Amino acid sequence: PISEKSALTAEELGIDPFVCALNGGEDYELLFTANQKDFDKFKNNPNFSIIGFATDKSNANLLIDKNDTAVTLNAQGWRHF
Numbered sequence: 001p002i003s004e005k006s007a008l009t010a011e012e013l014g015i016d017p018f019v020c021a022l023n024g025g026e027d028y029e030l031l032f033t034a035n036q037k038d039f040d041k042f043k044n045n046p047n048f049s050i051i052g053f054a055t056d057k058s059n060a061n062l063l064i065d066k067n068d069t070a071v072t073l074n075a076q077g078w079r080h081f
Helices: 004-012 017-023 036-042
Strands: 062-064 070-072
Touching (some): 004 017
16 A cells, blocks of 8 residues: 555655555565455455455556556566675
8 A cells, every 4th residue: 555645745756656656666564465265364454455466467567556447567676686
């Protein structure tokens, strides 16, 4: 999830909040995948931020936002080494 303050700051700087969050180089939560059959085990746990689910390769490189809009993901991360 993108905090409201982060989204507003990105917009003030003319940066797409999604691009900033996905490629900014800072990770503040551990990301992991789980079998969708186990969704009920996680959905109401306040210690987890559920951000989506994996699909087959035909949907590769797409992020579906909260408005059901498909956003193409482009590799823009940092190369540390």
